[in-house]
Amino acid sequence: MIRPPSDEGFSPDWLTLREPADARARSGALADRLARHLADRAGTTGPPATGPLVVHDLGCGTGSMGRWLAPRLPGPQRWVLHDRDPELLARAVAGLPRAAADGSPVTAVAAPGDATRLTAADLAGAVVTASALLDLFTLEEVERLAAVCAEARCPALLALSVAGRVELRPADPLDAAVAAAFDAHQRREAGGRRLLGPDAGRAAEAAFTALGARVDAEPSPWRLGPGDAGLAAEWLRGWLAAAAEQRPDLPVEPYRTRRSQEAAGGRLEIVVHHGDLLVTWPT
Numbered sequence: 001m002i003r004p005p006s007d008e009g010f011s012p013d014w015l016t017l018r019e020p021a022d023a024r025a026r027s028g029a030l031a032d033r034l035a036r037h038l039a040d041r042a043g044t045t046g047p048p049a050t051g052p053l054v055v056h057d058l059g060c061g062t063g064s065m066g067r068w069l070a071p072r073l074p075g076p077q078r079w080v081l082h083d084r085d086p087e088l089l090a091r092a093v094a095g096l097p098r099a100a101a102d103g104s105p106v107t108a109v110a111a112p113g114d115a116t117r118l119t120a121a122d123l124a125g126a127v128v129t130a131s132a133l134l135d136l137f138t139l140e141e142v143e144r145l146a147a148v149c150a151e152a153r154c155p156a157l158l159a160l161s162v163a164g165r166v167e168l169r170p171a172d173p174l175d176a177a178v179a180a181a182f183d184a185h186q187r188r189e190a191g192g193r194r195l196l197g198p199d200a201g202r203a204a205e206a207a208f209t210a211l212g213a214r215v216d217a218e219p220s221p222w223r224l225g226p227g228d229a230g231l232a233a234e235w236l237r238g239w240l241a242a243a244a245e246q247r248p249d250l251p252v253e254p255y256r257t258r259r260s261q262e263a264a265g266g267r268l269e270i271v272v273h274h275g276d277l278l279v280t281w282p283t
Helices: 012-025 028-044 064-072 086-095 139-152 175-186 197-210 226-246 252-264
Strands: 053-058 077-083 106-112 127-131 156-169 214-219 222-224 269-280
Touching: 012 064, 012 086, 012 156, 012 222, 012 226, 028 064, 028 156, 028 214, 028 269, 053 064, 064 077, 064 127, 077 086, 086 106, 139 197, 156 175, 156 197, 175 197, 175 226, 197 214, 197 269, 222 226, 226 252, 226 269
Parallel strands: 053 077, 053 127, 077 106, 127 156
Antiparallel strands: 156 269, 214 269, 222 269
8 A cells, every 4th residue: 555645645646546456456366255145144143134234344435445335245335434635535435336246235424533443333233344344553543443343243344454565576776765765654653543454464463363363365466567557656765765755865856767768668567465364253
């Protein structure tokens, strides 16, 4: 995940640009496992619920997680979309699919505010989702999310947490230094909060496991090639801006020129490693 120039929010254009790569990268196997888990849970808890499945999408952005996941889940669904940005929330509500995997209706409502303050009562009987979010959390926030989900026995699908590994082909002598600077930037202190960055996936897995959850992990790498020139260029811009902010001594401009020319000419392959987690609770 590349941050915007400010920590206040993400550009809708950036979120739109990355959505196809996100959709390709997320683990379909974990989404299928979640669907089976929900079916099994319904079968072991008595009569079917009268209302729709409630899904809380944390840090929803423009709603890409809902557009990807809602059509993969059967039955009526009510998505509660959480974000601090009212423009993104409006786009997310308007853009969510209207039908589930079996044609059942899907509805969406906006929930502006701080999703880290949700309680177990808020999540009772629901599912939690998030995409490209955990690396913006602190350790305390990840542990609180795990504790709230544990109390509510709420399954969670947490996608696209950066893993701290980037591969570029062909290789360049400056690759490792830029990657290390970017990772350090992701772990920076912002507004008095120490961000987890590439440690978020491991921290979340440990926090949920310690509370008795089953945690299934799958890799979800971006693989950017000649057909992704626009996204690759914007990713490079953000990656290098963060690295240069962290280490002003790096010779970023010559490196940017080399890599941009390779990307524009279809000669650069980029793999940005992420991980997905599915959290379920024993019945």
